[in-house]
Amino acid sequence: MHLVSRMALIALVIGASTAVVGTGRLTWSLVVSGTLLWSVVPLLQLLSGVLLIRRADRQALDGYFSTHRSWSMWLLAGAAAVLVLPDPGGALMFLAATAVVPIILTARALAAFCRDSLGLSRASARRRVGLHQVVTYAVVLAYADFAVALMPRILALVGK
Amino acid sequence: MTVRFIAGIVFALAVMAGTLTDRPSKAGPVGTTVLAGDFHVHAAPGDGVLPVWEIQSEAARRGLDVVAITNHNQNAATRMARALGFVDPYPIVIPSQELTTSGFHMAAIGVSEMIDWRLPASAAIAAIHAQGGVAIAAHPIQKSWVDVSAAALRMLDGSEVSHPMIRGHAPLGAELLAFFQHTRTVNPDLAPIGSSDFHGATPLGLCRTYLIVDEVSRAGVLDAIRRGRTVASGPGDRLVGDDAHVEAVRAHLRRPQAPGFGYTVSTWLALGAILALGVIVVLD
Numbered sequence: 181m182h183l184v185s186r187m188a189l190i191a192l193v194i195g196a197s198t199a200v201v202g203t204g205r206l207t208w209s210l211v212v213s214g215t216l217l218w219s220v221v222p223l224l225q226l227l228s229g230v231l232l233i234r235r236a237d238r239q240a241l242d243g244y245f246s247t248h249r250s251w252s253m254w255l256l257a258g259a260a261a262v263l264v265l266p267d268p269g270g271a272l273m274f275l276a277a278t279a280v281v282p283i284i285l286t287a288r289a290l291a292a293f294c295r296d297s298l299g300l301s302r303a304s305a306r307r308r309v310g311l312h313q314v315v316t317y318a319v320v321l322a323y324a325d326f327a328v329a330l331m332p333r334i335l336a337l338v339g340k
Numbered sequence: 341m342t343v344r345f346i347a348g349i350v351f352a353l354a355v356m357a358g359t360l361t362d363r364p365s366k367a368g369p370v371g372t373t374v375l376a377g378d379f380h381v382h383a384a385p386g387d388g389v390l391p392v393w394e395i396q397s398e399a400a401r402r403g404l405d406v407v408a409i410t411n412h413n414q415n416a417a418t419r420m421a422r423a424l425g426f427v428d429p430y431p432i433v434i435p436s437q438e439l440t441t442s443g444f445h446m447a448a449i450g451v452s453e454m455i456d457w458r459l460p461a462s463a464a465i466a467a468i469h470a471q472g473g474v475a476i477a478a479h480p481i482q483k484s485w486v487d488v489s490a491a492a493l494r495m496l497d498g499s500e501v502s503h504p505m506i507r508g509h510a511p512l513g514a515e516l517l518a519f520f521q522h523t524r525t526v527n528p529d530l531a532p533i534g535s536s537d538f539h540g541a542t543p544l545g546l547c548r549t550y551l552i553v554d555e556v557s558r559a560g561v562l563d564a565i566r567r568g569r570t571v572a573s574g575p576g577d578r579l580v581g582d583d584a585h586v587e588a589v590r591a592h593l594r595r596p597q598a599p600g601f602g603y604t605v606s607t608w609l610a611l612g613a614i615l616a617l618g619v620i621v622v623l624d
Binding site: 193196199202204205208209211213214217218246248249252253257263264266267269270272326327328329333336 | 354355356358359362384385386387388389390391393394395397398401411412413414416440441442443457486504507508540541542543544546598599600601602606607609610611613614615617618620621622624
């Protein structure tokens, strides 16, 4: 699959999954809205991919994006669970906790990509992936701060 | 013809069928004085999964007349939706905020300028009122409402007594009710509020508020809350409010919301589309 197609597929997976989690159904409006709204994710992944690969190499980036599979399957499995469970809200914490699986699998896939496609040593691959993951989760944290107002919650936890 | 191509066709057909079977009504209520609202709804971008215009469509599907978009200390989702011109007149969408502080959460309904989260509760409520909005205590259980003065309780307009958190957790339901009853001793017009605190997974309007309004408008909705003319509903067929208001609402009740999305044609079509998408991802 080409780079652009792969990025579009990622956006589509996120858009369709979030639409199902929100409504329990799929319509073209939901699919298009969600895909466009969340298309910022593969774009950010593209930037972090250039950081990992250290160059804007289309073929290498294509291989980099093939590591999306774990997260995409987790999103789709979560959407399917919301559809079949009688009370999906009650299982939300459990479903969220399973994210540890794609977190680990994606890091391993990225390390394998660095070794096999970029020809890096095991140690160099670990360093590159470590930096990539730090940047990725820093962006996630920044979005979480925007979305849930982290600062007052942190103050509440530490008792001000 | 590859498996991936067939899966793509299946996905497209399932989504098309899902679209054809979807008929949200956006016609608006006629001649009714009882509206159904959800005053605690999160949207994307934010910690909700749906953009505002899709929340509006979902509200229509779920028999809601009004929703308040209450993202945490920001209103980017509402501003984006309005800038794109994607918000219809009905169901009524009220730009709001979930004022998220270290001592309490409050649904600031009808504010366009965000309330500073560092303000104490009474000053925050005054700021909400200065914008013509109403202040609703959001999930005021003991561990999330720790820093609220008696003055603030007298200024509140509403308090959540129905919230999905109480499903299977009766003590939390008792805490919400206790907060409401205690506050009502110093604030007799305090409105009982039911909200879904919608992010996704738990359906929009699972818990909701019925309002007895003089006019079907944003102003009429806010006025009903200020005057305490509300009934909190859910989970299930639980109703909380003054006897006269509950009686008035009973005649207009929609059917109680199930905890999940149910197993309808739309559900199975969506599942088929998700499975087809999964095949495409696996074969990528």
